[in-house]
Amino acid sequence: MTDAKLVARDLSVYYGSFQALASINLAIPSDAATAIIGHTNAGKSSFLRSLCRMNELWDGARTEGQVLLGGENIYGPGIDVTEVRRRVGLLARRPSPFPRSIYENVAYGPRLHGVKQRSTLDDIVKKSLKQVALWKEVKDRLQTSALMLSPGQKARLCIARALAVEPEVLLIDDPASSLDPISTAKIEDLILELKEDYTIVLATHDMQQAGRVSDYIAFLAEGSLVEFGSTSDIFARPKDRRTEDYITGRFN
Amino acid sequence: MACFCITLLSYLVAGVGVAVVGYLVLRGLGPLGRGFFRATPVYGGNTLIQIWFQTVRIFLGAICIALPLGIGAGIYLSEYAPDSRMMHNTIDSIIGLAEVPPIVYGLFGWGAFSLYRGLEQVLTVVLLTSGIWLLPRIVLETYAALQQVPVSYRRESLALGASPWQTTWRAVLPSARRQLAIGILQGMARVSGEVAPIIVIAAEPGLGGDSLTILPYYLYRSIIEFPLGSREAQFAAALLLFATSLFLHLIAMLIEITHVTPVLGTEYQEGGRWW
Numbered sequence: 001m002t003d004a005k006l007v008a009r010d011l012s013v014y015y016g017s018f019q020a021l022a023s024i025n026l027a028i029p030s031d032a033a034t035a036i037i038g039h040t041n042a043g044k045s046s047f048l049r050s051l052c053r054m055n056e057l058w059d060g061a062r063t064e065g066q067v068l069l070g071g072e073n074i075y076g077p078g079i080d081v082t083e084v085r086r087r088v089g090l091l092a093r094r095p096s097p098f099p100r101s102i103y104e105n106v107a108y109g110p111r112l113h114g115v116k117q118r119s120t121l122d123d124i125v126k127k128s129l130k131q132v133a134l135w136k137e138v139k140d141r142l143q144t145s146a147l148m149l150s151p152g153q154k155a156r157l158c159i160a161r162a163l164a165v166e167p168e169v170l171l172i173d174d175p176a177s178s179l180d181p182i183s184t185a186k187i188e189d190l191i192l193e194l195k196e197d198y199t200i201v202l203a204t205h206d207m208q209q210a211g212r213v214s215d216y217i218a219f220l221a222e223g224s225l226v227e228f229g230s231t232s233d234i235f236a237r238p239k240d241r242r243t244e245d246y247i248t249g250r251f252n
Numbered sequence: 253m254a255c256f257c258i259t260l261l262s263y264l265v266a267g268v269g270v271a272v273v274g275y276l277v278l279r280g281l282g283p284l285g286r287g288f289f290r291a292t293p294v295y296g297g298n299t300l301i302q303i304w305f306q307t308v309r310i311f312l313g314a315i316c317i318a319l320p321l322g323i324g325a326g327i328y329l330s331e332y333a334p335d336s337r338m339m340h341n342t343i344d345s346i347i348g349l350a351e352v353p354p355i356v357y358g359l360f361g362w363g364a365f366s367l368y369r370g371l372e373q374v375l376t377v378v379l380l381t382s383g384i385w386l387l388p389r390i391v392l393e394t395y396a397a398l399q400q401v402p403v404s405y406r407r408e409s410l411a412l413g414a415s416p417w418q419t420t421w422r423a424v425l426p427s428a429r430r431q432l433a434i435g436i437l438q439g440m441a442r443v444s445g446e447v448a449p450i451i452v453i454a455a456e457p458g459l460g461g462d463s464l465t466i467l468p469y470y471l472y473r474s475i476i477e478f479p480l481g482s483r484e485a486q487f488a489a490a491l492l493l494f495a496t497s498l499f500l501h502l503i504a505m506l507i508e509i510t511h512v513t514p515v516l517g518t519e520y521q522e523g524g525r526w527w
Contacts (some may be wrong), residue, residue: 054411086413096404099427109412112422158408165412 004089004197005030006051010065013046013055013223020046022223023065023085033195035214035231043223044095044203048171052088053081069169086113088169089162091247093177095155096145099119102129102138105146105157108166118149128160130228132190152183153185169199170197178208188213207247209237219243262396273494280491283484298465302483304492307467310379311444315384318390319436325387325396331420357385358449365513366453374464377453387445393435397428434504441500445493447472467493 004027009030013021022045028034028051036044049055050063053074066073074084086109097105107115107123115121125142129135134156138149146157155175162170177186191200191213204210210217210231219235219242221227227234227243238244332337361381401424409423410416425432441525447468454464471489 052411054407057407057410081416082413085411090411092404092407094404096402096408098408099421100406108409108422109486110413112409112414112418161408162412 003030004028004068005070006049006201007068008051009068011047011050012064012066013043013050014060014062014064015058015137016060020223021050024220025107026218026225026228028199028201030199031195032215033191033200033202033213034208034216036201036216036218036220037205037207037210037247038109038220039205041222042220044205044220045173046223047220048090048173048201048203051169051171052090053084054090062146086165087167088170088171089165089167091158091162091173091175093173095151095158095178097149097154097157097161099145099147102146102149102157103142103144106160106164113165124164128164129157131163131194132156133158133186134160152179152186155183155187156190159187159194163194167198169201170194172200172202174203174205176204178207184209192202207249214239219246221246276487276491276494279483280487280489284491285486290515300489300492302305303465303467303470303489304496306465308496310375310466311381311440313379314386314443315440317380318386322387322390323394325391327420327425329391329523331400331416331424343392346388346391352418354385354446354449355433355452357381360384360448362453374454378450378464378466381449381453382443385446385449386430386439388438389443393439394432397401397435398424400431401427415427417525430507437500437504437507441504442499444500459513475502486495 006028008024008026008028011026012019015030024047036047038166039043046055049058051067055061055063063075063189066075068074069088098108103125106128107121110121110124115124125134126139127137134153137153146154149157159170159172173176175187175191179187180202182202191202194200195213195215202210202214214231216229217231218228219234220241221242227238227240229239234243235247238247254290302357304483333342351374358381361377365377365380405423405427406419407480409419445450445468450464450466450469452473455467467489471493474486
């Protein structure tokens with residue numbers, strides 16, 4: 001296993017009195033794709049959000065434990081939350097571009113972080129859109145509204161927007177939840193390419209998808225980590241009965 | 253049958269509106285068009301156009317007082333105030349304030365600024381009172397406009413490393429500006445022709461209300477105190493007042509109809525706060 005980019009230590013998440021995650025200990029390898037799998041309400045999205053301190057925006061959410069990003073606890077004192085969120089990009093389940101032009105959507109992040117020069121912004125927008133294979137489709141209409149794009153294009157635009165702030169980690173929440181099979185396939189190809197340069201954590205309930213794109217799999221059930229291992233190991237030799245049942249579709 | 257009755261009633265109501273406006277235009281357009289108001293003093297040595305400019309000046313002054321305060325308070329209540337009972341009570345109180353009849357604001361302005369603070373300039377008192385009267389309306393319009401912005405925009409912005417203020421300034425306000433402009437313009441249009449608070453203030457003898465040259469007040473005085481005065485000038489003034497208010501409404505409508513609703517991939521998105 002390569003070095004761990006993100007490490008969760010005794011990570012617990014509560015919403016009011018409800019415990020969504022219970023003492024998760026997990027080291028996420030760098031420059032690889034890790035799939036977080038589990039049934040609905042297993043805590044996949046909460047886990048992803050707590051890796052970039054977005055969970056605290058949810059009503060009544062409380063996080064305990066540590067998340068180490070490059071060895072530094074992002075829940076520690078004196079941590080700049082905005083910098084954590086820049087380094088760890090989160091892509092929400094439903095891609096939601098801002099109601100402005102395609103160009104402005106991608107340039108939004110760099111502008112936040114102080115990039116003002118037009119030529120630099122142009123370069124960032126072009127590079128980011130090329131990374132998500134959207135450049136050819138939209139290069140002639142960069143100034144049109146991003147809301148007019150198809151759902152698949154919107155999803156890729158949101159990935160481009162996240163890449164434009166040069167994150168180290170990309171957290172992707174259920175990328176296929178609202179997409180047709182062709183758009184899903186494009187997103188999966190994209191993840192395969194991006195994992196060469198970025199640490200990717202993907203929450204999904206689709207085992208086939210996890211098998212196609214991930215190098216490692218973590219299986220969550222009812223807020224607890226059941227099993228973690230390489231994708232081939234999890235598929236070939238699951239250690240826990242619950243993992244085996246889930247993979248074979250017997251999970252109830 | 254019920255449908256027929258409702259249709260008939262709608263036409264009747266619309267007909268009355270058209271008749272009133274039509275009569276106003278018929279009687280007022282001539283005097284306005286001839287431009288005689290430019291030369292002839294109609295009230296306190298001022299021509300109609302001078303009175304109109306004075307009205308616009310006072311109105312803009314009141315907006316300058318109310319707009320920054322109102323928008324600031326609306327942003328705070330929508331984006332930053334803790335979601336507590338107190339916040340909801342505050343909003344309920346502001347709704348109550350916006351519903352208070354304008355004449356009460358006049359009494360408040362007269363009491364607070366003239367009696368208590370000893371302000372002696374009628375224009376200053378009118379300006380401050382109008383500003384305060386506009387304030388709750390602008391707070392509510394701002395709050396409502398910001399609440400319509402999907403919460404996902406706020407979360408997407410924060411997830412890219414924006415601070416809460418950057419999110420408000422760069423993601424929320426630009427998404428709400430159309431709604432904000434419409435709400436504020438409509439609020440201004442409703443206030444622009446209002447005379448009640450001004451009458452209360454001008455009635456205070458020490459303030460020199462006689463010298464007050466504001467279009468709605470002029471209209472009121474000329475009709476009440478000089479019933480045999482020039483009807484032509486009165487109709488011209490009424491038409492001018494109506495046109496001013498209509499102009500603001502028209503801008504709001506233009507902003508509304510030029511908004512292109514995206515057709516593809518439009519999904520319901522929850523509005524509200526970011527937490």
